Structures are given as C-alpha cells and as structure tokens.
Amino acid sequence: MPVEDRESDERLMLRFRGGDSVAFEVLVRRHRTPVFSFLVRLVGDRGRAEDLCQDAFLRVVKAAPDWEERAAFRTWLFTIARNLAADEARRSVFRRADPLDTPGGEAVRAAAADPLPDRAAASAQLRPRLEAALAALPAEQREVFLLREHAGLRFAEIASATGTPENTVKSRMRYALEALREKLAALGVSADDAEADGRSALP
Amino acid sequence: MTSLPHPERDLVLDLAYGELPEREARRLRAHLEACADCRSELERIEGTRRLMSALPLEQAPERGERILLAAAREAAGRARPRWRMPGWLAGSLALAATVVVVTVVSIRIARESAGPLGAGHDPNALLPTPAPAEARRSEDSFAKAPEERAVASAQAQPPSAPPARPSPGRLSAPKAAGPRYAEPPPAVSREEDLARRDNAARPHDEEREAKASLKAEEPGLAGAPAGAMALQAPASSAEMEAPRAAAAKRAAPAAAGGSAAADLARPNGSLGPAATAPDVRTFPGCAGESRREIGRDAAGRVVRYVREGSASGRRVRVELAFGPDGRLVRTQARDLDTGVEVPGEALPGLPRSAAEVDPGAAPRCGP
Numbered sequence: 081m082p083v084e085d086r087e088s089d090e091r092l093m094l095r096f097r098g099g100d101s102v103a104f105e106v107l108v109r110r111h112r113t114p115v116f117s118f119l120v121r122l123v124g125d126r127g128r129a130e131d132l133c134q135d136a137f138l139r140v141v142k143a144a145p146d147w148e149e150r151a152a153f154r155t156w157l158f159t160i161a162r163n164l165a166a167d168e169a170r171r172s173v174f175r176r177a178d179p180l181d182t183p184g185g186e187a188v189r190a191a192a193a194d195p196l197p198d199r200a201a202a203s204a205q206l207r208p209r210l211e212a213a214l215a216a217l218p219a220e221q222r223e224v225f226l227l228r229e230h231a232g233l234r235f236a237e238i239a240s241a242t243g244t245p246e247n248t249v250k251s252r253m254r255y256a257l258e259a260l261r262e263k264l265a266a267l268g269v270s271a272d273d274a275e276a277d278g279r280s281a282l283p
Numbered sequence: 284m285t286s287l288p289h290p291e292r293d294l295v296l297d298l299a300y301g302e303l304p305e306r307e308a309r310r311l312r313a314h315l316e317a318c319a320d321c322r323s324e325l326e327r328i329e330g331t332r333r334l335m336s337a338l339p340l341e342q343a344p345e346r347g348e349r350i351l352l353a354a355a356r357e358a359a360g361r362a363r364p365r366w367r368m369p370g371w372l373a374g375s376l377a378l379a380a381t382v383v384v385v386t387v388v389s390i391r392i393a394r395e396s397a398g399p400l401g402a403g404h405d406p407n408a409l410l411p412t413p414a415p416a417e418a419r420r421s422e423d424s425f426a427k428a429p430e431e432r433a434v435a436s437a438q439a440q441p442p443s444a445p446p447a448r449p450s451p452g453r454l455s456a457p458k459a460a461g462p463r464y465a466e467p468p469p470a471v472s473r474e475e476d477l478a479r480r481d482n483a484a485r486p487h488d489e490e491r492e493a494k495a496s497l498k499a500e501e502p503g504l505a506g507a508p509a510g511a512m513a514l515q516a517p518a519s520s521a522e523m524e525a526p527r528a529a530a531a532k533r534a535a536p537a538a539a540g541g542s543a544a545a546d547l548a549r550p551n552g553s554l555g556p557a558a559t560a561p562d563v564r565t566f567p568g569c570a571g572e573s574r575r576e577i578g579r580d581a582a583g584r585v586v587r588y589v590r591e592g593s594a595s596g597r598r599v600r601v602e603l604a605f606g607p608d609g610r611l612v613r614t615q616a617r618d619l620d621t622g623v624e625v626p627g628e629a630l631p632g633l634p635r636s637a638a639e640v641d642p643g644a645a646p647r648c649g650p
Contacts, residue, residue, distance in 0.1 A: 096355070096359065099359045099360070100359060101352070101355045101356040101358075101359035101360075104351075104352070104355040104359070105352055105355065108348060108351050108352065108355070109348075112343045112347070112348060112351070113340050113341070113342055113343045114340060115343075116341060116342075116343035116344075116347075117340040117341040117342075117343070120341045121341070129341075130343075130344055130347060133343060133347065134347050134350065134351065135583075136583075137351045138351070138354055139581075139583060141351070141354050141355050141358045142358070142560065143581060144358065156581075156582075159582050160581075160582055160583050163582040163583040163584050164583045166584075167583060167584060167585060167637070167638075170609065170637070170638035171638060171639075171640070171641055206337055207337070207338065207339070210334070210335060210337060210338040211338065213335075214335070214338070225335075228300065229332070229335065229336075230340075234300075234302055235296075235297070235300070235302060241582070243607045243608055247293065250293045250296055250297075253296060254292060254293075254296055257327070257328055257331045257332070258327070258331075260331050260334075260335060261327060261330070261331045261334075264331070264334055269334060
C-alpha cells in the first residue's frame with residue numbers, strides 16, 4: 081500500500097497545494113466514487129451527476145492554493161458538490177419552469193411506475209428496491225439522508241452545508257428514515273433481506 | 284413514535300448516529316431500558332439504516348478521472364513556480380521608493396537653496412540622502428541664512444513626508460493581487476485542451492473555459508477553504524477586497540468608473556463574498572450587456588452578479604449580492620461615466636434571486 085493511501089485528506093490537500101499532483105490523485109481516487117454516488121442519488125441523473133462531480137473536483141483544484149488545514153476536506157468537498165447540485169436544480173427549475181424537473185424527478189417517476197415484486201423476487205432485486213425507496217424521498221429529505229449516510233457528515237455539518245437549522249436537519253432525517261421504512265415495507269423489503277446481505281451500517 | 288416529544292426523538296437520532304456525547308449517551312441508554320417507545324424508535328432507525336446500507340456505491344465513470352488528474356497536474360505545475368511578492372521584498376521596495384522620493388526632493392531643494400550658481404552643481408547635493416532628517420541636515424550644511432533655511436525645510440517637509448507614506452501602501456497593498464493579476468494567462472496546455480474537448484458536448488464547456496482562463500488570471504482568488512468551511516461566513520475583508528478591486532480595475536478604466544467600482548469593492552460584511560474566481564463574460568458589440576460577472580462562494584453558491592451595459596444612453600454597472608439562501612440582499616447600480624448612483628432597475632431583466640442567475644444566458648443586447 082503506497083504511503084499516500086494512509087495519509088489524511090487534509091495532509092494530501094496541503095501537499096497538493098505545494099505543487100504535488102500525486103497527492104490530488106490520491107484524493108480523487110478516494111473520493112470521486114463517493115461523491116459521484118452521492119450526486120447520482122441526489123439529482124437522479126447520471127449525466128448531470130457526472131458533470132457536477134467533475135465541477136466539484138475542479139473547484140477543489142482551483143481552491144487548492146488557499147487551502148488551510150483547519151478545514152475538514154471531506155465535509156468541504158461534499159458541501160461543494162451539494163451546492164453545485166442545488167444551484168443547478170434551481171437554475172433548471174427557473175429556466176424550464178417545470179415543477180416536475182426537480183432533482184431525482186426521473187428516478188421518482190420510474191420508481192412510481194415500478195410494479196410491486198413478489199416476495200421471492202424481492203431479495204434478488206434488493207438493490208433496485210432500495211434505490212427506488214431512496215428516489216421516492218422528497219429532495220430535501222434525500223439530501224439530508226445522503227449527506228449523513230453516504231458522505232458521513234454530522235448533523236451540524238449538514239446544517240451548515242445546506243443552510244438549514246440543525247433541528248430541521250434532524251427532522252428531515254427522521255422523516256427520511258420513517259419514509260424509507262414504509263416504502264421498503266411497501267416494496268416487500270424486510271429486515272431479513274438486509275440480514276441475508278450480511279452487512280451492517282452501524283459502526 | 285408519535286408519543287415521543289421532539290427533543291427526545293432528536294436525542295435518539297443522535298444516539299443512533301453516535302453524535303451524543305458519552306455522558307448523555309449513557310443517560311439516554313439508561314432511559315431506554317425503561318422506555319419502550321424510545322427503544323422501538325431506536326430499533327426502527329437502526330433497522331432502516333441496516334437495510335439501506337445494502338445499497339452499494341455508484342462507481343464513478345472512468346473517463347472523468349483522467350480529466351481531473353490532467354487539470355491537477357496543470358495546476359500543480361503552475362503552483363510551484365508561482366511567484367508571490369514576499370513581505371520583505373514589498374517592504375524593501377517601499378523603502379527604496381522612499382529613498383528615491385527623498386533624494387529627488389532634496390536635490391531639488393539643494394538646487395533652489397544653493398542659488399543660481401555653484402551649489403546647484405555641488406557634488407554634495409547629488410549625494411543620495413536616504414531619510415528626510417538627513418536631507419535637512421545636508422541642507423543645513425550649506426549654511427544659508429536662517430530664513431532661507433526655514434523656507435527650504437518648509438518645502439522639504441510636505442513633499443517628502445506625504446509621498447513617503449502612500450508609497451509603501453501602494454507597493455504593499457497589491458502584494459496579494461498585483462503580481463498575480465499581472466501574470467499573463469498561460470498558454471493552454473495540451474492536457475487541458477484535451478480535457479475541454481472531452482467536454483465539448485456539454486453546455487458547461489464555455490463556462491469552464493472561462494473559468495480556466497480566469498483561474499490563470501487570478502489564481503489566488505480561488506475559494507478559500509476556510510471560507511468554505513465557515514460556509515456562511517464571509518472571507519476576511521482583505522481577501523475579498525483585492526479581487527474585487529482588481530476586477531473593478533479591469534472593468535472600468537475611466538477615472539469615474541474606477542471610483543464607482545472602488546466603492547463597490549468595499550466589502551459588505553454581511554454578504555458572502557465571491558470566494559472563487561468570478562465567471563466573467565464579455566460580449567463585444569453588445570451594448571445592452573457588455574460584461575457579465577458571476578461570483579460564487581467557495582461552496583459554489585452564486586453570491587454576486589454584476590452586469591455592465593448601456594440603457595437609455597448611459598453606461599451602467601449593476602451589482603447584485605445574494606445571501607446564502609439565494610435571496611437578493613443588495614442591489615447597487617452606478618453610472619459608469621459619472622460614478623453617480625442610479626436606480627437598481629437601470630438595466631432590464633436582472634435576476635431577482637441567485638436561482639435566476641444563468642451564466643449561459645444569451646446577452647441582452649437590446650437598448
């Protein structure tokens with residue numbers, strides 16, 4: 081394992097600021113997929129997520145000369161990605177004046193059209209069910225859920241990233257978890273499916 | 284679930300996500316023993332998290348990585364030889380300027396006080412005199428009549444003192460912006476060119492290109508992570524004033540326009556400054572909108588929108604500032620030629636919120 085792989089994001093960022101592009105390479109390899117994954121599920125469109133992901137990292141490149149170690153890199157990166165997505169969503173809503181064209185719009189419609197599977201098939205189709213449940217969440221709940229579960233931001237960090245009071249963030253998180261639970265139940269996904277998968281999200 | 288009041292349910296959520304301080308966590312766990320509602324709330328949260336954790340990450344497409352690494356190599360290459368004027372150098376340049384000013388002034392004084400002949404060509408008068416005090420001393424050595432000496436020092440003092448003071452300011456203030464601003468935009472590297480072509484089909488391409496060339500022009504203006512971390516907090520006034528002043532200088536070469544721009548450059552503490560290099564577009568030949576500038580904070584939110592253009596026969600610069608929530612918080616419009624403030628709606632079709640800011644919108648070239 082190369083030395084770089086054990087270095088903290090913040091140290092790598094400092095090295096990149098000093099002109100070491102290998103350090104940035106490590107950061108990209110470490111975070112590009114999580115950021116992309118976050119964006120795909122946030123905006124519900126691969127092409128747009130790809131663009132936004134690129135933009136987010138290009139912003140990191142641009143901001144590197146002024147990077148200081150007191151900032152948590154991961155939080156910063158996901159905040160950039162989130163804000164780019166939010167900006168773009170606002171712009172496209174304004175441009176097209178199409179209320180359906182909100183982030184995740186396509187995915188939500190696709191999920192709604194999905195037929196309910198029978199229980200035997202449910203386990204095999206676990207992933208699409210989970211995606212559908214997530215896509216069915218209102219955008220602001222999905223955003224909080226993803227920032228917490230995928231990006232690993234703390235509630236206070238999510239609050240500042242989204243410009244929302246922390247108690248609102250927590251309410252959204254609770255609504256999101258509750259809605260997911262209900263949706264998954266409706267889609268025939270039970271706790272057994274997760275056990276079969278053999279993984280736990282808990283630390 | 285509904286039986287639990289809100290604060291407690293937030294506590295259960297905190298516990299589930301490990302965000303509760305240890306002492307509180309212990310207290311809540313003790314409470315959970317006795318409270319079936321809280322227990323089932325926690326179980327529901329954990330069960331849903333367990334289910335959702337089966338969702339794997341979406342793999343990012345390969346091709347994007349190459350583009351990013353190329354951009355990073357290019358930026359890193361620029362970072363190394365990048366030249367910032369260090370503080371000591373700015374300081375010594377200021378000192379040198381002072382010496383020059385004092386020398387010139389004292390030579391002139393020496394000539395005047397020495398009369399029409401002789402002392403004007405006295406080699407002593409040409410000696411460099413590094414400080415005003417010394418300048419006066421050297422005048423004294425000419426042993427003139429007292430009243431003449433008084434005139435000489437009266438002349439010596441005003442010109443030497445004030446120019447000496449502004450010059451260090453003028454030299455050290457652009458320490459941050461000056462040299463960088465002066466940097467010529469580097470030639471597009473093959474890699475970056477490649478990166479752009481890769482994105483050729485994208486609507487953002489033009490925007491990116493503009494950003495890329497701006498990056499070259501004002502590399503130091505890129506979002507300060509500290510600002511990004513504070514998210515809502517504006518960067519320090521020093522950080523924001525320099526880029527705006529630089530932008531203003533570029534935008535308004537006319538004296539009046541310059542002063543108006545300088546006014547606009549004054550930071551408004553409550554506003555998120557544009558922390559990243561602004562996205563600037565110019566539309567030559569378009570009277571209604573000759574220039575458009577969009578500033579974002581380090582987190583990518585649009586916080587500033589500037590448009591210059593002609594309306595009703597006058598050239599106007601409108602600056603809009605948006606809060607972190609995207610709402611319009613300030614409008615300022617000035618006549619570029621007179622520097623006089625004009626109504627905010629001087630230009631038609633201004634965005635009313637950050638959401639309406641569209642970097643790619645067609646310029647409004649009408650009157």
